[in-house]
Amino acid sequence: MSRVFSEQEQVRRDTLKKITALGIDAYPAAKYEVNANAKDIKANYERNKLDYKNISIAGRLMGKRIMGKASFAELKDSTGRIQIYISRDEICPTEDKTLYNEVFKKLLDIGDFIGVKGYVFTTQVGEISIHVTELTLLSKSLKPLPIVKEDAEGKVHDAFTDPELRYRRRYVDLVVNDHVKDVFIKRSKIISSMRSFFNNYGYLEVETPILQPIPGGAAARPFKTHHNALDMPLYLRIANELYLKRLIVGGFDGVYEFAKDFRNEGMDRTHNPEFTVMEIYVAYKDYHWMMEFTEKMLEHVTTEVLGSNEVTFAENKINFKAPYARVPILEAIKTHTGFDVAGMKEAELREVCKKLDIETDESMGVGKLIDEIFGEKCEHHYIQPTFITDYPKEMSPLCKKHRDNPELTERFELMINGKELANAYTELNDPIDQLERFQDQLKLSEKGDDEAMFIDMDFVRALEYGMPPTSGMGIGIDRLVMFLTNQQSIQEVLFFPQMKPEKKAPTVELNDNEKLVLEILKKEGSLELSFLKEKSGLSNKQWDKTIKGLTKNKLAQVSKVDENLMIDLI
RNA sequence: GACUUGUUAGCUCAGCUGGUAGAGCACAUCCCUUUUAAGGAUGGGGUCCAGGGUUCGAACCCCUGACAAGUCACCA
Secondary structure, X not given: OOOOOOHHHHHHHHHHHHHHHOOOOOOOOOOOOOOOOHHHHHHHOOOOHHHHOOEEEEEEEEEEEEEOOEEEEEEEEOOEEEEEEEEHHHHOOOOOOHHHHHHHHHHOOOOOEEEEEEEEEEOOOOOEEEEEEEXXXXXXXXXXXXXXXXXXXXXXXXXXXOHHHHHHOHHHHHHHOHHHHHHHHHHHHHHHHHHHHHHHOOOEEOOOOOEEOOOOOOOOOOOEEEEOOOOEEEEEOOOOXXXXXXXXXXXXXXXXXXXXXEOOOOOEOOEOOEEEEEEEEEEOOOHHHHHHHHHHHHHHHHHHHHOOOEEEEOOEEEEOOOOOEEEEHHHHHHHHHOXXXXXXXXXXXXXXXXXXXOOOOOOOOHHHHHHHXXXXXXXXXXXXXXEEEOOEHHHOOOEOEOOOOOOEEOEEEEEEOOEEEEEEEEEOOOHHHHHHHHHHHHHHHHHOOOOOOOOOHHHHHHHHHOOOOEEEEEEEHHHXXXXXXXXXXXXXXXXXXXXXXXXXXXXXXXXHHHHHHHHHHHHHOXXXXXXXXXXXXXXXXXXXXXXXXXXXXXXXXXXXXXXEEEEEEO
16 A cells, blocks of 8 residues: 655654664663653642652653754643753763754654653743653654644634544544543543442442343334354344343342443434443332432532532533432423323324424324423423433333323433433333333334334343342433533544544546556657647546646656747656 | 535635635744743645536536535434
């Protein structure tokens, strides 16, 4: 494969050769002992100067300011940036000034990893810096990074902002945009904060299959794949609910999993085909307990990770301090539409939808119709964390019937900023009821609902052995992270959001037109431009492209002789 | 899936009514021992997303396509 390098890339490759020629290994194998980092030095040097007499630090070179025999440069490690000061005669005490004049000044580029040893001091301008006594190249960078600069007022210049480039080259984004890195650090902290919250309760973190013969536990279109040895279809999981409940059957008191789920649906600001969900199931609990558990968890996480329960998201301030409001879905509909839909049959609900200007179709049953009314008319009103409870039975086939009303289920969804964040049930543990619900789903699917659930007979069998009363909850981690980091797009909280493949690299081979013109030139030697154009028989556009291609590849050149443009082979 | 907008140097962006491509940073060469987004001077660097059309002439106008972003639709 032949690659085309930009001028700057070519310069760096040449530089690499020069480094090697000087006997320097641009990619040394040995470990580099580090005893300090940028953040720590900046935070503690003033108070404790003696500790910073002999430090060793490593990172990327992020900027050079050369002033003759001395220079300043920026070093960036995982904790931040620090300035380094290099004086020629200090790192080159003998007559040989190569390390400074050649290696540092000319052969080190922005983006290279270097290690420096030296001592910390404060410059005349008052910046804490490292006075370098020893400089080591740790890894050469062959591609130029975008140069993002920040001025004294904190204003960013030439920011690297193009979303496509940022997502496709997340590594560059992370190197250059500290605020992006911070989002992902926060994401990690949110997850570990949740994990320790669950562990403190004594619940067990588990792993369940991602490849499933029956994709269950949610209403969604799955990805399908094929196992060769078994010669059978397998699906990427859309949820892990049914497996976690099997573990409750098996006797664990509480199990949870941070799971990647996969749904073969559209992509937009809040949907990525693979996404992370945390599901937890706890025995001997119900959904009332789970509401308290959920609000306590969110209060805990926001306190621990953000140091506050108040979160700004877009133009809204959201308060995660428990407790949260609890609103039955039918009450929410009554409040926001004026219609009391309790006990309504499908036909009556359709009538209500019509009056509310909500589109319906034949495949929609009672559950979907109610869900539609709520989604259209109510959902967006719930900005502050709110538990919407007691959903209709038909839209919750894995959820236990409501203890007071058999048409409803003991289910809640947690709404935040008008969006669903978490979903929880008092789990259905009656195997006979469960099988009937699955069969109802089958009818829905026959009616054309392509998201209705499959019947999972092994799951029914597990329930037949007996599952204790259990409550379960699932929470979308990506969306939670979006809320807590004030990001409006899911792509900003995923390191590598799904993208279409990149365009193919351009070829350097000549196309047919170029070959044709080249043949004519080879035969004739030197020709007048308009004559050659006519002879080639190409359209204006094609001629233009072709001759530009040839001159670019240095195969032909155009020159002006008197008043005529001549084309020659090179 | 629909609509809107965008795609020009390594990065951020200009580019007039169609007349052969511009800036800042970065890069290269030279000068400079405490500077700080940007010291000074000089210079190099382009498949103007791709393909086709109109035109004497296209980065610019027209058509088709690719990719992205935004809005909407769809989506427990």
